[in-house]
Amino acid sequence: MAQTVFIEAINQAIIEEMRRDENVFIMGEDIRRSVYGATANLLSEFGEKRVLDTPLSENGFFGAAIGASLVGMRPIVETLTSFMWVGMDQLISQAAKMRYMFGGQATLPVVYRASMFYGGGSAAHHSDRSYPMFMNMPGIKVIVPSNPADMKGLLKSAVRDNDPCIVFEDGTLAGMRGEVPENEDLPGDELIVPFGQAEMVREGTDCTIVGVAGGVNIAASVSDQLAQEGISVEVIDPRTLVPFDKKTILNSVEKTGRLVITDPAHKVCSAASEIASIVAEEGFWSLQAPIQKVASEQVHIPYTPALEPHVYPDVEKVTAAVKRTLES
């Protein structure tokens, strides 16, 4: 298996899908010169018609992607979570709602790739982790890969999916290396990761940690460290938040009796809140201790490195949460 960087995994997925289906095209700001790194080599292979540099008009080109998808194309749109506010109307009023509103007539196979820059001094305007908002609004599939292989396999699934998808690309993972299987080693000669299937990242018996996006690595580290202290922590990566595999989580909590959730989103109405509420409703009798949410503090992302790290979940906070739940 090849060691592949997260951002390269994105590039591989795009290239494979554009080769496979000529209706796939990509648009975004400065993608021809691959300013953000994921769109390298596309222009030379696929040409200007299928690799579109857009004006700064997120609402306009988010919508143009929707329109193109309605008439048979499969657009991939590159953007940042923080620029999605500008194009929110197209995402919510059109992408999420059209199919239902038109009684199933509209099919919108459009993929938004939204980078989440956070943790690197990008400050409040460039550090959004907005997937909980898209969980609240039905109609968009919410994809949160936590490693290069899933990134590749989930993005390929998104391109083939017939519903609008937002793939939240966690910027803290951009340089992460991981094993991505070679196509020839795979059944069907390609890497597809299906939606709605959580992955068991670590098995354990004392406590379950559900990690979201970059939170998965934190959870895995906590599990590894606590193993040294004889504490056995199970780690689950939901991989997609819509659809959501609650069964794997409920089963795990049934086994461990304890649940910690680590989510880089702001903690109020976060994915962590939702998962906690599901378990408090459907897994209540399994719980032997209070659920612990470890999510970002309810402040904006400060620029200064002296403050920024204190906003997010980290190994220390998650370890403390696991210990709290074990002690109570």
Next chain:
Amino acid sequence: MAQTVFIEAINQAIIEEMRRDENVFIMGEDIRRSVYGATANLLSEFGEKRVLDTPLSENGFFGAAIGASLVGMRPIVETLTSFMWVGMDQLISQAAKMRYMFGGQATLPVVYRASMFYGGGSAAHHSDRSYPMFMNMPGIKVIVPSNPADMKGLLKSAVRDNDPCIVFEDGTLAGMRGEVPENEDLPGDELIVPFGQAEMVREGTDCTIVGVAGGVNIAASVSDQLAQEGISVEVIDPRTLVPFDKKTILNSVEKTGRLVITDPAHKVCSAASEIASIVAEEGFWSLQAPIQKVASEQVHIPYTPALEPHVYPDVEKVTAAVKRTLES
């Protein structure tokens, strides 16, 4: 005490605040002729400078309100939740973030009055109940009045508050009559409802229901009906979701051991999810049964009256949830 219609309570609050402070002004679409009913008689009393009909440019005038607030005005903006997507960038990137991002230099006393039309055949494009998204993003106070008196008192507080506020005006309450105290009967001669103080709507001992906005009336009806069966249900109205009075709820659950939440928002990452997650973390040892969320189904709002009512929480669903929690 006068019986006042919800929409008239809004009008009273606006008139009183505009009389009190000449920096208060109001802007929105077709407000001079009070198309949505809450802005009657403003133009004649306050004139064109302070009662502004805007072009259809939500992002533009949401932002203009922010700018005006930064330099000493106190704008009230009338809109609908469903039009807020168009102006989301100004709400999130500017209103919510400016103060923190500028290290406290910016003060933005701006109020958005966002009607939530739902339940009356307005279909997917006009029926949003989007407050959970604004709970997720710090920086905006989230106000959810459930009756005419609170509507008036909370809106007046919002106008005086120095942070951006969104007052979510539940359209199912537009015609609701309720007692609104006369100013001369009040201490300070006016009705002010402070933020962050939940109201105990019914006292009870067997189960707690937290209702959000229109959900409060449902909860109260359930409490009244179940009282006939000898079941004692406490009903709590948080009145504001940001800030949020968790203490009153945790105290109530300590007493009753059971929690049902009824919230007209879509159920995933809803206010109900958040409240459930708080209690599952901080009130866990009080709970004697699984928490029950009763929120809107995860579909868009269908137009037809044959389907629309099935989306929302209602007395039947909430009653069933209370019984489920009592039986388990």
Next chain:
Amino acid sequence: MDIDRDLLLLMLRRMWMIRNFELKVMEVHSAGEFAGGAHPYIGEEAVAVGACAALEDTDYIAGNHRSHGHPIAKGGRVDKAMAELYGRVDGYCKGKGGSMHLADYSIGILGESGILGSSVPVAVGAALAASIKGEKFVSLAFFGDGASNQGALHESMNLASVWNLPIIFICENNQYAVTTSYADTVAVEHVSDRASAYNMPGILVDGQDAIAMYEATASAVGRARAGDGPSLIEGLTYRFEEHSLGLGRVRRGEYRTQEEIDNWRKRDPLDILEHNIISQGVATREECDAINAKTVEEVEKATEFARNSPFPEPSDLFDDMWADPIAFP
């Protein structure tokens, strides 16, 4: 331009269809037969009908809240439209969309949007697909004078221009957004004057004259198909009725004078088209009246169809949410 006889009569038929559909809608709405709001297109029929007469079934349109005229003008079915207003399973959207969200994907009607300006980028996208695929279809976006102030319009016109897309922007300038005069909200005299800011032709057309609308649109469509890019057409028109059914607060005459309304009613687009048709000897008064009568009949049948169509079952609630279904939470 020399217009085909059949096309003229098709336009007349569609305009009567819209007029009679809307009259029926007003009647049954005030009788309480359905509850949601609706925005009558009466007085503006020539705009949509003239524009859509220049299109093929394989071309696309997208529209707005004033939503019955566009699909009928594009050849949509009144029975499915009416059933949709009644919230029935046989409606265009199985009752899920209602008045503001008619769509017929079988003939390129991408759907009406209740959020103003919001369907315009979508229409741009259909044109983008034509450009990428190298196909000849075009796309047409309807929006009001009020909506022309939305940022979405600016972005859409700019995108269409820099990408040279086959799209026609049709501004239905009926001079008001609800109660607000366009003179108070549009900084320029004519919306079509804004075309120069996007380096595209901007054409101001008498929106009461279906033939003029057809000719302007046909020429823009010709440009678009030839690869010469987008156009902006403004049809100057007037809404004869109030903004919407069920918005009782706005009384007639409160924001516009009776005189203004009366003057515009004298320029009824149906009178104008019939006058042209008859004076050019394309058809007689009797033939025109027969067309009108035929559409009255069709609308009547459509209303019966709607009334007899069942409501959806509660279990239908979850259908149509996803193309590739997922478990509902």
Next chain:
Amino acid sequence: MDIDRDLLLLMLRRMWMIRNFELKVMEVHSAGEFAGGAHPYIGEEAVAVGACAALEDTDYIAGNHRSHGHPIAKGGRVDKAMAELYGRVDGYCKGKGGSMHLADYSIGILGESGILGSSVPVAVGAALAASIKGEKFVSLAFFGDGASNQGALHESMNLASVWNLPIIFICENNQYAVTTSYADTVAVEHVSDRASAYNMPGILVDGQDAIAMYEATASAVGRARAGDGPSLIEGLTYRFEEHSLGLGRVRRGEYRTQEEIDNWRKRDPLDILEHNIISQGVATREECDAINAKTVEEVEKATEFARNSPFPEPSDLFDDMWADPIAFP
């Protein structure tokens, strides 16, 4: 126009301040003294300085990601600006904003926005306040050629025009948005051509000439204060450096030729202003050099100030979220 000697020298001082500030920022950034990105304003100094020279302290400005030039041009302090880039408590925003979010509310700098186009409606709002209160202050919005395609610009210019607000829109057309040429994204030849779509004056100015920028802005400010409404000014300029520090992927010359860069560098705004000043006998070469040297010194001091300023304490994290504080969840 006859420009005051003091004003000319003030402009020169501010331009050197920006230039030397940016050079220092590039130096310390590449030495790793702070981590966040930064967008150098080198080459474009005349635009902001000329424009702001036409303002009073009681007037307002709002800007964008290319954010060091605007506040310095408006009279902001380099020590607090530099400390902000270093993420220190003595920074303008106590380290919470960083390079892209400088602001100084004491002198009308409403703040720089990292979301493009997004500060423009805010600037419109300040002008709206002037109009409602009947006061004489004006507001000025800076945005790039790239950002001119945002819907926010359309809505803002239209609002300002229909409400006749005292605002000046300043497009800094440096001809690229990151790697994308404005010719590929702006459908019209000059951004200022779009003014006609909003019924306001649109003025194309040589953005390398501070005096020209000052004169155009002063006359627009005069109009605005007199109640004659908004203006759009486009300063045609050029970014001498790459888009941003810390965006390593874009190599010089990949999207623009070395020749183009060299040609523009020959039109350095500092050379042009000094040439004017010296040739008009306003000051000597030596006096100009002394001004430059003085700003080098101030920037040096500012850098020391920044380096010596402490980082915020972790407990400061929750400060400044709310004006009327609430319990944190």
